Amino acid sequence: MNAHLQPTGSAYFIQQESARQERHTLSVLVSNEPGVLARVIGLFSGRGYNIESLTVSETEHEAHLSRITIVTTGTPSVLEQIKAQLDRIVPVHRVVDLTVRASQLGQERPIEREVALVKVAGTGEGRAETLRLADAFHAKVVDATVSHFIFEITGKSSKIDQFVAVMKPLGLIEVCRTGIAAMNRGPQGM
């Protein structure tokens, strides 16, 4: 029965992780009270879990509820443990593993989107090329002078990665990204 035994979140047995690492997106509904984000982040650092992306904002103002979206990686048992540990935090109302939910719903993955602001330098003839490429990515100009543009771009993380890579040789100055916002497809809520 225990042939599938794996080391988990315990740091005691330092063994090679043999199970496959998976990347999952979690949605965590919390009371928006002081310190709640510190509790969530402290859990990840204290127990040695990974955070690839973390997004948080109040989503229901009257109820003072915030929704935290966390992208993390781990073996299936570690991911199960992360969910259980998050659920133990007193101001946490619900934890949903959107990746698991998507596969239960017969979907490939949850919808994941990110917003980025990308500042690019550009003068003279290069400007036309920059704008043409930005247009191809459906990036919107939100600020510009004769020597720069700021683009707003929305999409999957991979699309933003690609846009940033394309802008690099054209005079990329800085990038700011929101991290991932995610939900499952279909009519049901989390």
Added chain:
Amino acid sequence: MTDTDNRMTGAEIVLRALKDNGVEHVFGYPGGAVLPIYDEIFQQDDIQHILVRHEQGAGHAAEGYARSTGKVGVMLVTSGPGATNAVTPLQDALMDSIPLVCLTGQVPTTLIGSDAFQECDTVGITRPCTKHNWLVKDVNELAATIHEAFRIAQTGRPGPVVVDIPKDIQFATGTYTPKADHVVQKSYKPKVEGDLNAVRAAVELMASARRPILYTGGGVINSGPEATKLLRELVELTDFPITSTLMGLGAYPASGKNWLGMLGMHGSYEANMAMHDCDVMVCIGARFDDRITGRLNAFSPNSRKIHIDIDPSSINKNVRVDIPIVGDVGRVLEDMVRLWRALPKKPEKAQTEEWQQQISRWRARNSFAYKNSNDVIMPQYAIQRLYEASKGRETYVTTEVGQHQMWAAQFFGFEAPNRWLTSGGLGTMGYGLPAAIGVQVAHPEALVIDIAGDASIQMCIQEMSCAIQYGLPVKIFILNNQYMGMVRQWQQLLHGNRLSNSYTEAMPDFVKLAEAYGAVGMYCDKPAELDDKIAEMIAVNRPVIFDCRVANLANCFPMIPSGKAHNEMLLPDEATDEAVANAIDAKGRQLV
């Protein structure tokens, strides 16, 4: 109650809220940021304050109080160093699931963040070592926060909570919210009822077992006296052998016929072998800790596992189980006993007969055996004599951490729950004396013994002064071998017997130390005199420090060396110097 009755200062609110939550004793130490609360304590008689000598002592005393009564322990400390000194007992209570409410003073809200005198980020520092914590910034929320603190500390998996109260909030006038009216945090709702289908599946699996074992832990004791009663009933009905973790001792009586002794690193041979070879394991209120499992990938390889725990995160954390049941041990056992009684066909006795015989053979191995001596007191012998002398009394035993703790667990038999208090998860040296003080406060007539080591006792020795002040006749029984015995044992096992800093060269004269505090000091180094001296110690109605000189180099066996499996135990009669030196391989050396 009229509105004016409900208007009071923050400090008055604190006292009223404690009283409304049934608090009779508070362990604490005053300081600048809690003076208004201390002023209120001075002006009332309902709650007795026990003045400790160090905030760590307050925490462990509150833990001892909580564990021996089943009530919530309460500690009160000041800001800054008061709060940081409370961190050790908070983490201790978190790991051992002890309900504890810690009230800390804080600098006035206007000074928070200014690096004020005795300021620290208490909620930040205690966040990972509490179940939950609060900084109260509005006096009108103070009462509700304290009520909520008590609710969260004692429900679900119990644990410590901190309420940080700035000094200006203690002075401010606000409205008291009665306990019945307070708004609860909706996101916190522990699941206490087990899934009946899972319980049914568990009972069916248990009925089919040929080699069953019950593995119980502190969760049974935390669940309350009813859970202990049901556990004993379940053993009676099923006739399954039963073992327990360090934290669970006493839930099933040590004199019971199905008792295998404690399991784990220093557990009995029969308990560990039975865990390894069983086909159905029923884990009740325990958490597959590393001291219990040994090498994980060799842990009980051929068994189907049932796990009852109130904390969903304990399920599948270290060991994957086949039937998880999330719920309160007492509630689940109630269902389990009922469903077992209702089984259409109970298993035949023959089904487990071979297993019982195998267990008898393991038991005959007598794994706790040691070579006694007429010249020097063996530590195991000292515990056995202490146990014999305490029989028939209402006895509570606390310990510090190390060899003496393991010998106490091996050789002191516990017949009832809540009588054995030890720092299991965190392994806090210095726990025993203040915990004994907490027990004695709750049970003034009982015999309370702190079985200690010569090194551990010095970590919170200042609490002798507290015991004297309140006339608490705790008995400190030191197994004095002049070493940090467990450290020395590990140095022998892992580091070529190079005894780096584990020998205490400047030992205090414990008899004079006792006398200096105003207690009774006793000394014994002869096996022949031990019984009389122990009787004398028990007869004295004052605090006693008993300096029991024991064999210096005795090791604690049996032992599952780090990185080994349950069936690779090192037994006392096989533990030659060579076997000890080679017991742990290179991989095991990295482990703790």
